[in-house]
Amino acid sequence: MxxxxxxxxxxxxxxxxxxxxxxxxxxxxxxxxxxxxxxxxxxxxxxxxxxxxxxxxxxxxxxxxxxxxxxxxxxxxxxxxxxxxxxxxxxxxxxxxxxxxxxxxxxxxxxxxxxxxxxxxxxxxxxxxxxxxxxxxxxxxxxxxxxxxxxxxxxxxxxxxxxxxxxxxxxxxxxxxxxxxxxxxxxxxxxxxxxxxxxxxxxxxxxxxxxxxxxxxxxxxxxxxxxxxxxxxxxxxxxxxxxxxxxxxxxxxxxxxGGKNPVIVASDADIDLAVDATISGGIRSTGQKCTATSRVIIQNEIYEQFKDKLIQKVKNIKVGDSLDEETWMGPSASEGQLNTVLSYIEKGKREGAFLLTGGERLSGPEYDHGFYIEPTVFEGVTNEMTIAQEEIFGPVLALMKVDTLEEGLKLANDVDYGLSASIFTKDIRKMLEFIEEMEAGLVRVNAESAGVELQAPFGGMKQSxxxxxxxxxxxxxxxxxxxxxxxx
Known part of the structure; x- marks a missing residue:
């Protein structure tokens, strides 16, 4: 009818x-x-x-x-x-x-x-x-x-x-x-x-x-x-x-x-730029993008500095009702998606990753009738852990420490997915090596992983x-x- x-x-x-x-x-x-x-x-x-x-x-x-x-x-x-x-x-x-x-x-x-x-x-x-x-x-x-x-x-x-x-x-x-x-x-x-x-x-x-x-x-x-x-x-x-x-x-x-998208932060990176792009790429839209940053691979020399700035900014993210103009991050899209994210956070803790911030469902008068979760950051993540290998589709970042760019690239490629990836560096040689070696359909330099322009081809490699x-x-x-x- x-x-x-x-x-x-x-x-x-x-x-x-x-x-x-x-x-x-x-x-x-x-x-x-x-x-x-x-x-x-x-x-x-x-x-x-x-x-x-x-x-x-x-x-x-x-x-x-x-x-x-x-x-x-x-x-x-x-x-x-x-x-x-x-x-x-x-x-x-x-x-x-x-x-x-x-x-x-x-x-x-x-x-x-x-x-x-x-x-x-x-x-x-x-x-x-x-x-x-x-x-x-x-x-x-x-x-x-x-x-x-x-x-x-x-x-x-x-x-x-x-x-x-x-x-x-x-x-x-x-x-x-x-x-x-x-x-x-x-x-x-x-x-x-x-x-x-x-x-x-x-x-x-x-x-x-x-x-x-x-x-x-x-x-x-x-x-x-x-x-x-x-x-x-x-x-x-x-x-x-x-x-x-x-x-x-x-x-x-x-x-x-799917994607399990890495960002590599080289020792010569603009740290403030890298921190802001990592947060935007990984946590905006509650991490519910196929191109969202999931793994953050940081060279040793700047690891602590990067981590401290990242955690400070993540803790200041305004989570709330999507219609509130002051809200930076809204809820998970459904109760099922919320529970999926929470289950991955629990796996991360059980497998030995260290929770730096977040990891809990938010509660209180403004949250009790929605599917809200805290922005979450782990460190001490190793590549065999579930949160380093499987797509979470939530606001969860896994920090991983490396000595060299070569080690970072190997780690970045050591997943089943190959959708997007980014690097932060001022060194043209590192940029070119990343572009050549990264197994992803979209590679970005000094920009967040979660971005594609409508006039450009978009798609992934491997299982993506x-x-x-x-x-x-x-x-x-x-x-x-x-x-x-x-x-x-």
Whole structure:
């Protein structure tokens, strides 16, 4: 049954240009991790029947959408960008309430979503192929790019505006139609983004959103024969399962998964800069970024000085309700995530790491109805410890001491992941060695690990990704196929 978006906080699936209740007639209620008494909204608990309708709608609209010019497709992205910009306060407020990101960060992420839409709208007028010399003097040979068809998009809760947009926008501009499944925990925020596309007049069926459990909708997308490509951001365990399912039926997949990102602080580093960047990279967003700094590898000569400055600043971090403008760090996104972080902290203590600060769930009148945790710093961490090897996704820093840069690089690379890494040094030789030797898809010099620009390729090495790249013009490598043309 097609419905208008309700005013009572109920958010529906968006299928074939209409807002629809799930066939299950069941819903999921999202509450704020800052205050569980705050009901953010209600989303649909969808079924495979709903997914099938969305996929059929996307398939039906695929040919007409593909036949539009890039400039015509871009017009819808530009309009959606304008609408999102007009609603930036509304969307950011919803994001802050729904997943606990501070209001300032939420506004920044929404503004980034606007910029991504406009960037990919510009792709509608960029080149799509090359002319290639033929050995036949009477022939013309060139390449062009064609869309995959229907693309499935599965997104996480930690960036509920930016990640859905940075996957959906390139898929659309390159001529694909989309079925989007946002993380249930952030589906209200994502619905507000989809409303911008709907109000921009995007043709029915081109963009569809289905909310629900990952085991049903996410796995259903991976298995669906009408979904030609699937792009996923989330955990390694789920990502590998998704990839295997898509591969088994001959589809194309793109996985962006975890990280265990190091920062190396060399003996000649600007210590104040390194401390501030380590805190920002590791603790901002409550450490809930795949590119967040987790391991801090410091040369002996400056270890104590760095540690003392770091601890002093960490202890002064303002933790609180995400809507409070004075809050620097909000809550964990859910009770489950909070418990996961606390379990890793306990493992760290049991395995012999020394807790320098933090490590406890916060309590008191302003914290008792939310999922708040203290920013946490360990030292004496060795590489075989769990907190040195596994992604925590929380505000936990592990300090590790080394004698030389070579030792630091070896330690930095000695994990299964390879997403991002940074170094702080004034020595060009150390910079170049780090760039050459670091096994990560994103390396940054004298800057925090948690940062990527929308026009640059993004992705990891080793277990962090499927070795493809998102964002920038690199996105077209996944969302299109090359067609070689020979004209005699």
């Amino acid at each position: 097609a419905l208008q978006t309700a005013n009572a906080g109920i958010h529906y699936n968006f299928i074939n240009g209409e807002w629809c209740a799930s066939s299950s007639n069941q819903t999921i209620t999202n509450v704020s991790p800052s205050n569980t008494k705050d009901v953010v909204g209600v989303v649909q608990k969808s079924t495979l029947e709903d997914l099938n309708q969305a996929a059929a709608s996307a398939k039906e609209s695929e040919k007409a959408w593909r036949k539009l010019t890039g400039n015509e497709r871009a017009a819808f992205l530009y309009k959606a960008a304008d609408l999102l910009e007009d609603r930036i306060d509304e969307v950011a407020n919803c994001m802050a309430r729904e997943m606990g990101k501070s209001l300032g960060e939420s506004k920044g992420e929404t503004a980034r979503g606007v910029a991504i839409l406009r960037y990919y709208a510009g792709e509608g007028l960029r080149e799509v192929g090359d002319v290639i010399p033929s050995t036949d003097p009477d022939a013309l040979m060139f390449t062009t790019r064609v869309p995959l068809g229907v693309v499935g998009v599965i997104t996480p809760w930690n960036f509920p505006v930016a990640i859905p947009i940075w996957k959906t926008a390139p898929a659309l501009i390159y001529g694909n139609t989309v079925v989007l499944k946002p993380a249930t925990e952030a589906a209200v925020t994502c619905a507000k983004v989809i409303e911008c596309f709907a109000d921009a007049g995007i043709p029915a069926g081109v963009l569809n959103m289905v909310t629900g459990r990952g085991a049903v909708i996410g796995q259903g997308m991976a298995d669906h024969s009408d979904i030609n490509g699937l792009t996923f951001t989330g955990s390694n365990q789920v990502g590998k399962q998704i990839g295997q399912s898509v591969l088994a039926r001959g589809g194309k997949y793109q996985l962006e998964m 990704s499927s070795h493809s790249r998102e964002q920038g013009q690199a996105a077209k490598e996944f969302f299109t196929s090359i067609k070689t043309v020979f004209i005699k």
